[in-house]
Amino acid sequence: MSWIDHALWWQVYPLGIDGRDVRGPHVPAGPGEGLAHxxxxxxxxxxxxxxxxxxxxxxxxxxHGYDTLDHLAIDPRLGTRADFDALVAACRERGVRxxxxxxxxxxxxxxxxARRALAEGPDGEVAGWFRIDWDAPDGPRFAxxxxxxxxxxxxxxSPAVQDYVAEVMTHWLDxxxxxxxxxxxxxxxxxxxxxxxxxxxxAHPDAWIxxxxxHGDYAAYVRDxxxxxxxxxxxxxxxxxxxxxxxPHELDWTLRRHDALLDSFVPATFVGNHDVTRIASQVGSxxxxxxxxxLMTLGxxxxxxxxDELGWRGVKEDRLGGDDAxxxxxxxxxxxxxxxxxxxxxxxxAYHALVALRRRHPWLVRARTQVLDVAAxxxxxxxxxxxxxLDVELTxxxxxxxxxxxxxxxxxxxxxxxxxGSV
Numbered sequence: 001m002s003w004i005d006h007a008l009w010w011q012v013y014p015l016g017i018d019g020r021d022v023r024g025p026h027v028p029a030g031p032g033e034g035l036a037h038x039x040x041x042x043x044x045x046x047x048x049x050x051x052x053x054x055x056x057x058x059x060x061x062x063x064h065g066y067d068t069l070d071h072l073a074i075d076p077r078l079g080t081r082a083d084f085d086a087l088v089a090a091c092r093e094r095g096v097r098x099x100x101x102x103x104x105x106x107x108x109x110x111x112x113x114a115r116r117a118l119a120e121g122p123d124g125e126v127a128g129w130f131r132i133d134w135d136a137p138d139g140p141r142f143a144x145x146x147x148x149x150x151x152x153x154x155x156x157x158s159p160a161v162q163d164y165v166a167e168v169m170t171h172w173l174d175x176x177x178x179x180x181x182x183x184x185x186x187x188x189x190x191x192x193x194x195x196x197x198x199x200x201x202x203a204h205p206d207a208w209i210x211x212x213x214x215h216g217d218y219a220a221y222v223r224d225x226x227x228x229x230x231x232x233x234x235x236x237x238x239x240x241x242x243x244x245x246x247x248p249h250e251l252d253w254t255l256r257r258h259d260a261l262l263d264s265f266v267p268a269t270f271v272g273n274h275d276v277t278r279i280a281s282q283v284g285s286x287x288x289x290x291x292x293x294x295l296m297t298l299g300x301x302x303x304x305x306x307x308d309e310l311g312w313r314g315v316k317e318d319r320l321g322g323d324d325a326x327x328x329x330x331x332x333x334x335x336x337x338x339x340x341x342x343x344x345x346x347x348x349x350a351y352h353a354l355v356a357l358r359r360r361h362p363w364l365v366r367a368r369t370q371v372l373d374v375a376a377x378x379x380x381x382x383x384x385x386x387x388x389x390l391d392v393e394l395t396x397x398x399x400x401x402x403x404x405x406x407x408x409x410x411x412x413x414x415x416x417x418x419x420x421g422s423v
Contacts, residue, residue, distance in 0.1 A: 004208045005365045009052040009303040010045045013274045019329035022064045034078035039090045044334045049355035054099040067108035071168040088176035097178040104165050105184040106145040106153045131155045156192035166199040173204040185211030190225035197226045210268045222265045232267035243283040246396045248379035259369045262299050269300035272308045281313040286402040289350040289417040293404035296354040297392045299367040309351040311344030350417040363388045
């Protein structure tokens with residue numbers, strides 16, 4: 001097993017944790033803010049039983065972090081390079097791995113190289129970094145990311161862009177990161193990563209590289225790009241949708257697809273992240289506990305989104321600022337975390353029990369799943385690998401309410417979460 005086989009991530013959106021307006025004036029982080037604020041939560045991560053910190057964007061950006069201005073500088077709103085180094089050291093002291101968020105599909109329209117490309121014209125030295133329609137009716141027009149004019153797309157066929165991304169990735173791995181999440185990987189030709197990653201791995205062969213894949217052929221992208229894993233949005237959707245509709249058949253179907261993915265790679269699994277409505281808002285607290293049971297008993301590398309372990313709620317909206325509700329502030333003192341409005345002690349107990357279960361059965365990372373029974377209100381599956389096996393029964397309606405029971409194959413119940421709390 002490599003280190004990633006034991007990794008259990010806690011994902012946090014750093015620019016949100018101080019409660020600042022990401023579209024407002026750029027005020028540098030004060031004492032205890034930004035990355036220093038994140039560092040105070042490492043003991044919370046360890047207490048929950050997790051051993052990885054997955055950071056949202058930390059590099060200088062125009063607003064929300066995904067509109068990068070400088071990939072080699074820490075965003076002043078989060079602190080300084082010294083603050084980053086201190087966070088790395090604090091992670092190392094606790095045996096916590098560190099994952100960075102790399103936005104390499106696009107940059108801010110205000111990025112110095114984008115501004116320079118427009119200023120110098122089509123024959124300029126950096127024009128080839130971007131896909132620009134120089135003959136557009138209203139003047140030069142950048143190709144952008146999904147219609148967002150403020151996010152200009154890089155030209156991934158450019159050797160200069162390939163060199164730059166390899167340099168950035170290696171720089172921060174040298175600085176102590178353990179891997180990268182590749183934002184919007186689904187929008188990038190896998191050939192780009194096939195050209196970049198061998199250079200990165202030459203210096204850091206153990207780095208874990210996971211691509212954000214909302215849709216597409218997951219296995220083919222992993223194969224053609226050379227990345228290690230992708231975010232399994234299919235499983236996320238099937239989990240909350242089956243719980244919300246009290247219909248296990250979508251999850252049944254997706255578990256079979258999930259099992260097939262493990263033939264070629266280990267997916268990155270989750271029930272919440274910075275881009276989606278909170279799981280407790282989708283399915284309620286009991287449903288969120290059951291979703292966590294699914295997350296922790298299937299093959300994959302699981303990620304817990306900050307606050308989900310306490311049942312925090314928030315609805316993602318398709319508008320400017322529509323992500324803010326799912327990217328909330330954290331108390332300055334972690335001791336006050338359980339007292340935050342909306343926190344549910346039942347969810348904390350459920351997550352604590354389920355993460356402990358996962359840690360006791362490390363073979364689950366590559367477990368294969370067999371659906372044993374599916375009915376209108378019930379789904380039973382077995383996860384097994386390396387001689388170990390667990391049976392998971394999801395009950396979606398009836399007197400017992402929404403519950404998940406994790407048992408040994410001979411019937412000994414190890415954990416029960418949902419309507420009647422957790423054991």
